[in-house]
Amino acid sequence: MCSICGIYGKRDYTPTLEKMIAAMDFRGPNGCFSYVDKGFYGTSNRLSINDLQCGTQPFSNVDGSIVVFFNGEIYNYKTLKEELQNDDIEFFSHCDGEILPFMYQKYGIEGFKLLDGMFGIALYDKNLRKIFLVRDIAGEKPLYYLHHQEIFAYSTLITPLREVIKPTLNHQAIWDFLTFGFIPEPQSIYQEIVSLPKGSILEFDCHDLTLKIKDFKEDCLKIHQVSYENPILATKELVSKSVYDRLLGDVKIGAFLSGGLDSSIVSALACKEIADFHTFSIAFCEGYDPHSAFVNESAFSQLVAKHIGSKHYELQINAKDFQKELESFIQSSDQPFGAISGIGIKLLARMARELGVKVLLSGDGADENFGGYAWYPKLRFNNPQAITPQKPKGWHYYAFEEEKKALFSEDFFANMQSSLRYFPTSDSLPLAFIAFDREFYLPYEMMAKLDRMCMSESVEGRACFLSPAILAFIQSLDYETLLLKGEKWLLKEAFRELLPQEILEREKHGFNAPIDYWMKKDWLWLLKESLSAKSALNRYGMLDKGASEFMLKLLFSSQVRVGNIAFYLVVLNLWLENLS
Template identity: 30%
Template sequence: MCGICGFTGDIAGFIGRRNLEEMLGIIRHRGPDDEGIYSKGETGLGIRRLSILDIKSGHQPIHNEKKNIWVVCNGEIYNFQSLKRSLMIKGHEFYTNSDTEVIVHLYEEYGEKFVLYLNGMFAIAIYDETRKKLMLARDRLGVKPLYYILNNRTIVFASEIKALLMCNILDTELNYNKLGTYLKYRYIPGEQTLFKNIYKLMPGYILIYANNKIKTNKYWDITFKDDNNAKEELYYRENISKLFSLSVEDRLISDVPLGIFLSGGLDSTIVLSEALKFYDKRLKTFSVGFEKPLKSPNLNEYNELNYAKKVADFYGTEHYEYIIKPKEVLEDLNRIIWHLDEPLSDPTSIPLYYLSKLAKRHVKVVLSGEGADEVFAGYTIYKEPEVIKRYRKIPGFIRNYLIEPINLCMPFNYGKDFIKRAKLSVEERYKGVGLTFKDCEISAILSSDLYANSIIEDKGDQYIPSIFNNFKSRDEVNMMLFFDQKVWLPEDVLMKSDKISMSNSIELRVPFLDYKLVEYAASIPSNLKYKGDNEKYILKEAFKDNLPDFVLNRKKNGFPVPITSLLKKEYREFVMDILLSQTALNRGYFNKSYIEGYFNGVNTGNNTGRQIWLLLTFELWHRMFIDNKINKSKENIYIA
């Protein structure tokens, strides 16, 4: 696991080796063990390395025999050993035992199609000196991030945005057009970011820059098809078990200590139970929970340590846990936002930060259960198509002239949103998990000028509407899963997981997102993923013989973060001081009266805590990255 950066083009000389060193310096947390640079003519490649495999000889950049092809890679190639054997048969010579070296020889052998042979999580840069060609590639599901700038016939790339900002060829500006989108999703879907003219390479894509021209090609996509010849449940259970077992075995390859993030829920327990089949040492497991808030929610809403401890005891792991105090979150909040690059306002970044910090004391690599919910239907929202189907079976005259008129005139909101959604197609109504502000709320909170310029789906942004264009199935649950695998998973779940784990120099591996397992899951009928009231039904069935009943029968709870409770008490004054400060109000982005409504009880609802948290993280991010630009001092990079 590493951090990479580099550039090539006409003004590369203006950037220079010194800038490359500064770019590497600001992402040192991604790879504190080693640093490597390739610099020749108008091209530079750099890497900060977290040594996991081939610790002694795996120094990057890696080159071919003629030293005219160079590569840097952030991530792991899990099938590198079999690839290496086949390449050696073809006559390629290796000088390291690292997984990265197979990439350069695959490129020699197969050209731009090299990426099709890789199974892993990766962000790769290859420079071909002879053809003066730079290639960037990102893994299929988007586990590893990769950003780039194109300016004055020069491309600059990096694992994190903050590294791009060190090269001094781009002013740090807010992408105003995407502010409405950010308020809606709490992240920016698609290629754009909240920084103007900074872009993401999308998952499953390769970018080629040559002759001052850039092109991007999709090399992989998820394919859902209606299966008219569905098999017996046993068939699917056995194949899931086999594929997942292989995935876990691959992800246990490591020359350094390894552990597992354990919540006590289904997904992480499955990872643990499978890992124990292949790991010949006592596994270390890690869990965190929150100290009880003053305005206390239910126990399970802030702390699941008892569940995790029960699982750890059952499997006999070496278990570590940590209790997060509300005060320390405020002390570390700027640091967390800094590492996220964009103001990704997912509150689960907080426990993940302390979980990674805890694990860092004991291991360098961890496995986690991310991706299971998006692949095997783990959210209750996936039940909606069936509920809507039942509702539509009610005779139209009863719905139109009795149920809906009565519901709409009631003083409460219960059921109103469902009735509206039931009239829409899945393409129209489903926008993924974690939505924060509704369109009507965005128009109310944004100033009129900004609202006129902010792009949300109905005002010209074509990325979200285009997602279903080539979808081959009419199964609504599978359509929702496809959306979440394309949008929510890479833009929130995986982006957060990478940035936060790497902020503590921890490599996070996600066995549920092996692309072969994801492809197979896409072929499973959706009524076996979400069956009745059982989310992830077929996944539970596949592993039920290996799991204790207290895990199988436990209701899904997610990663508990008591953010709403904390905002009502411990964080209330802090947040009010930030959001209603002259610094924030003078920007003219948001309507003051609307924000005040959150604190005087006018604006209330299920999403209130989530909305306040979004506004807070945005303001702190703005002060850090936009107002103060980027601070190159290694002594003071976290700006209060």
């Protein structure tokens, strides 16, 4: 686990590269490595997880013609390594990344389809004079690039690429941000910087300076697909294997444990394999979320921890604790990002690191893949109250287009595309809306949150419900099977004997901070400051003259989604203040 960046160009980029990798030292405090060849400059830093003594990058083949910089984990590397050893290839460590140049040497770019893992890979082929960028199919690990005149550059994060060129703000991305609380990929906050789509390979030709991108997700899913007759048995086997595979490492491993079904399954399975297993939960000491009720789940997380025998740690926090972390949260997010629960993830990752735990398992992805949200069963009824031109199914606490027009300056946001363009049409089949969550919300919010917040504290977060085999399996389930006996019935049936009955029967509860409550109370001054005449939002010319009056009236209208919109404005303003 680490971060990577690189440049191809016609001058000496060594000083630039040093600044780029230094901006990501928190993601890899255990070493920094560089490589230069005929205009290609590559570097990485390392967070040591596997083979703590080895792991020096770049990884290369025997004659050095294939060079790889790698961020992530390859969970099936041992199986792939055995196949390569049959070809008399000799390895000198048990680092997972060591197999990558030899996989490419044997299979070409087709070899990336065989990987089960989370990764951002940069491969330089000296003979072909080509650079390949590869990103995992679930979008767990980030990878950005820019192609500006004769310069091609890439980086794990966006911020280091500002050392290469002076980028310009992406107005459309900001417009979309207020709807979702994140910037939909492949956009970034800057016009010139692009996110490599998940499950794709970018090929840059150093001869003619052209690039092309190829999607490999569907091919990868076909390779990892396994046939099952019994969906309950399939769920049990696939999830168990995914969790066990994600115990890879030579360091202490723990898990987020909210007391919900997903994190409880992950923690229970992992605890069977690791004797001294640590679990971490958060408890909000005050506040009420009108959408999800009281947000203190400590009784459930303690119940599970006692049941499975983990060493459990609980962090009790309030609005002031979260406020203290706002600046750090915004800096760690790399670009405007409004998932406030990320602050809790960051705090727990910090606690884990201080206790010597370098890997945290997560239950992210179970809701999207196994039908966990309460509105999924309602999709079949097409309730008109849940579907309007402003409000697609299920998305109930985000800014509507007309609200953004009332808040934002028409001059700054001229000719914006509607953010509703991302959603399925209202007459789409129910499964299309679930697929939308899997392909849009899950990677762009959930995975971004897990990666940025954990890695900001030098801790690796691993999502246990996103293996290629699981993703292939859930694609084979139709809507009726997925929700045959209610939300996540497959997971409940598969792991019924593993968990306390109270956990199996409790209602779904997201990892939510009481944001509506806080924005009207402790954090109201932050919103007013963000809407003031002296705010960065106003200095950049983004706000309409009546924005403050409109937003405050909207906030106190008791609509549960409005606290999120207010927080997005606060985040955007503080991010711009840091940019100035």
